[in-house]
Amino acid sequence: MSTDRQFNFHFVPVKGWMNDPNGLIYADGxxxxxxxxxxxxxxxxxxxxxxxxxxxxxxxxxxxxxIEVDENGYAFSGSAFTLKEQGPYYLLxxxxxxxxxxxxxxxxxxxxxxxxKKYEKNPVIKNQKxxxxxxxxxxxxxxxxxxxxxxxxxxxxAGKIIEFYSTDDFKxxxxxxxxxxxxxxxxxxCECPDLLYFPSQNQNDKKNGKWILLFSMILTEDCMxxxxxxxxxxxxxxxxxxxxxxxxxxxxxxxxxxxxYGPDAYAxxxxxxxxxxxxxxxxxxxxxxxxxxxxxYRGKMTAPRICILQSNEDEEYLCQxxxxxxxxxxxxxxxxxxxxxxxxxxxNDLGQSLSITVEEKEIVVERKGCGTxxxxxxxxxxxxxxxTAPRKWADGGTGVMVLEDKGYFEIFCEGGxxxxxxxxxxxxxxxxxxxxxxxxxxxx
Numbered sequence: 001m002s003t004d005r006q007f008n009f010h011f012v013p014v015k016g017w018m019n020d021p022n023g024l025i026y027a028d029g030x031x032x033x034x035x036x037x038x039x040x041x042x043x044x045x046x047x048x049x050x051x052x053x054x055x056x057x058x059x060x061x062x063x064x065x066x067i068e069v070d071e072n073g074y075a076f077s078g079s080a081f082t083l084k085e086q087g088p089y090y091l092l093x094x095x096x097x098x099x100x101x102x103x104x105x106x107x108x109x110x111x112x113x114x115x116x117k118k119y120e121k122n123p124v125i126k127n128q129k130x131x132x133x134x135x136x137x138x139x140x141x142x143x144x145x146x147x148x149x150x151x152x153x154x155x156x157x158a159g160k161i162i163e164f165y166s167t168d169d170f171k172x173x174x175x176x177x178x179x180x181x182x183x184x185x186x187x188x189x190c191e192c193p194d195l196l197y198f199p200s201q202n203q204n205d206k207k208n209g210k211w212i213l214l215f216s217m218i219l220t221e222d223c224m225x226x227x228x229x230x231x232x233x234x235x236x237x238x239x240x241x242x243x244x245x246x247x248x249x250x251x252x253x254x255x256x257x258x259x260x261y262g263p264d265a266y267a268x269x270x271x272x273x274x275x276x277x278x279x280x281x282x283x284x285x286x287x288x289x290x291x292x293x294x295x296x297y298r299g300k301m302t303a304p305r306i307c308i309l310q311s312n313e314d315e316e317y318l319c320q321x322x323x324x325x326x327x328x329x330x331x332x333x334x335x336x337x338x339x340x341x342x343x344x345x346x347x348n349d350l351g352q353s354l355s356i357t358v359e360e361k362e363i364v365v366e367r368k369g370c371g372t373x374x375x376x377x378x379x380x381x382x383x384x385x386x387x388t389a390p391r392k393w394a395d396g397g398t399g400v401m402v403l404e405d406k407g408y409f410e411i412f413c414e415g416g417x418x419x420x421x422x423x424x425x426x427x428x429x430x431x432x433x434x435x436x437x438x439x440x441x442x443x444x
Contacts, residue, residue, distance in 0.1 A: 003293040005406040009058040009328050010283065011301045013050060017042050018299030019267070019289070020140075020192060021280050022049055023066075023080030023091050025113075026273035030055055032113055033280065033301065034066055034091070036077060042298045043290045047074040049093065057304055058328050066091065066116045067108055073097040077192060078105070080113075081143040081152070081170075081272050089113050090170050092154060094139035095123060102127055103138045105156065107171060125156070125165060125173045135159060137189050142269060143170075144195045146244070147209055153244060155213075157190040162215060164245060177245035179213065184249065184256055185226065186236065188219040192267040195242065196277040198309040210309055211242040212277075212318060214259060216267050227255075230383035233286055235259040235268050239309070239316045252314040259318065261389035262365065262411070265302050265421035277307040278323050283408060283421060287384070291376050293425060302421055303403060303410055310417065312392055319416040322403055332405055336434060339397040346404070346430035354424055356411060358398055363389050363413050363420075370407075370426035392417040402432075 005012075012018070016039035023034035030053045037050030049067035054060045067075040078093030091108040105125035110116045125141070127134045137159045145152050153176065154165045164176040181190065193215040200208045214237035219229060236256040240249040259268060260281070268281040283302045284292075292298060305320040322329060336344050338358040347353035352369035366386045373380035391398075393414050403410040407430065411420040424430060 004295045004297065005408075007300065007405050007408070008332060009324060010303065010405050010408060011052060011054075011060045013037060013039070013297050013299060014062050015039060015296045016298075017044055017290075018050060018297070019044065019282050019284070020077045021267065021269055021282060021301055022077050022093070024269060024271040024278075024280055025080040025082070025089070026271055027082065027089065027113055028086070031057055031271070031304075032080065033060075034080065035299075035301070037065065039065075042294045042296070046098075047076055047096070049075050049091070056325055057323065058325060063114075066110075067093060067118075070118075072106075072122075076103065077140040077267070079142045079154075079269070079272070081145075085273070087111055087113070090143075091116065092124070092141045092143055092170070094141065096139070100134075101136065102134050105138075105141045105154075105173075119171065121171070124171055125154070137191075140192045141165075142192070142194045143272070144197070147197055147199065147207075151244070153195075155193045155195050157193050157215065159189060160187065162190050162193045162213070164247075166244060177247075179247045181215075181217070181236075181256070184238070185223070186217060186219070186256055187223040188217045191216040191218065192269055194269050195247075196270055196307065198277070210316065211240055211247065212307075212309070213238045213240065213242070213247050214268060214318075231263065231287075233266055235266060235281070237318060250316065253316075257317065258389070259320075260419050260421050261363075261387055262420035262422040263384065263387060264408070264423040270307075271304070278304050279307055279320070280304045281421070283423070285423075288372055288376050288379055292423075293375060300408065303405075305416075305419075308416075310415070312417075317392060317417050320412065320419050321416045322401075322410070322412070329403070333401055333403045334432065336400045336402070337397065338400050342397070344400060344402070344432060344434055346402075346409070346432045348426055348428040348430055350427055352424075352426040352428070352430065354409060354422065354430055356400060356402070356413075356420075358400070358413075359391075361391055361394055363391065363398075363418055365411060365420045365422055367422060367424055370424040370430070374425045387420055387422065389413075389418045389420070404430075 038045040076094035104123035106122040107119040371385040
């Protein structure tokens with residue numbers, strides 16, 4: 001069984017444990033990613049902010065930690081932002097006290113994203129205590145700007161709800177409003193929220209763009225049963241309007257939509273400093289991330305994905321497309337034209353495989369002999385190795401793009417409307433013997 005895979009373009013730390021991406025930002029010609037990081041072990045522990053940079057999203061250089069554990073506690077997730085293209089830059093993160101569990105939002109300043117200084121008057125968003133005590137799970141601040149870039153706010157997970165805050169200077173913040181996923185049947189703990197803005201396709205319409213509210217969630221068992229979700233931790237999104245205080249879900253959207261139907265992507269967040277929304281996630285699963293084969297490190301990031309808002313009848317969906325250099329896509333992805341009832345199978349001579357089957361009403365991805373049973377036999381049940389998604393375009397076959405890197409598969413179906421992120425741990429490379437479509441005009 002292989003350990004410490006040397007990926008072609010997915011970021012991994014040089015050593016230790018990595019989980020959520022934090023503070024993604026494009027600045028001065030470089031892509032910066034910060035991340036939850038424990039350099040002392042290959043399992044979760046005291047959290048710092050690791051830091052890496054890339055000019056092409058393929059080759060990454062890990063730098064010194066940007067934020068480290070201090071007397072106030074661990075440095076949990078957050079975001080990076082700037083008022084001007086050339087800085088100064090700010091990091092807003094959650095300070096977590098491991099003894100009391102109290103969580104507050106703190107600020108770090110940087111002139112160049114090379115050196116970092118904690119703001120002397122932290123925290124900038126306090127955890128207000130009431131008769132029930134401090135808020136639990138008050139974390140993961142994500143800064144966003146208004147469409148005209150004249151005002152800024154932050155969206156923060158606050159237990160079962162999501163809260164919005166506003167600011168004029170990033171050092172003084174005011175509560176603005178909240179969103180309650182329970183109103184749409186989702187119950188659990190919210191994590192890693194984000195707000196994405198999509199301008200109107202009418203260039204003369206500067207006001208009527210659309211907003212996406214996305215967030216990760218640890219679901220209650222009752223919620224899982226009610227919605228027939230097979231996994232506890234999922235990433236959801238709503239489309240709608242946002243006025244700085246209230247997020248109003250599109251009336252046509254009856255239920256939350258899943259961002260990724262595969263098991264191995266969580267804690268999606270977007271880059272600041274780019275023209276169109278670009279997302280990246282932690283390419284692992286909390287149920288078994290600490291048990292996967294490893295020697296020096298655990299944790300990887302997904303490939304970055306550019307997002308487009310696409311309509312189908314009355315509903316609007318996020319379409320995800322790999323955001324990588326053309327050479328990387330040419331060398332690491334395949335495009336298939338898959339008819340209803342047909343399967344794309346990646347396999348080896350050892351009976352291990354990953355299959356993608358297009359059915360009339362759903363798409364099914366299944367891993368056999370190379371999934372969680374390799375290192376956790378009790379996790380060999382179906383929910384960990386067979387994954388389904390309802391069809392968005394239920395009118396025949398579909399194009400399928402498969403992006404593969406050392407056994408980690410990112411599968412984009414129906415033009416990127418339906419996405420699966422699935423890891424495998426095969427004992428020999430999985431290869432697809434299906435003939436590729438040579439039609440450059442294939443609508444994948």
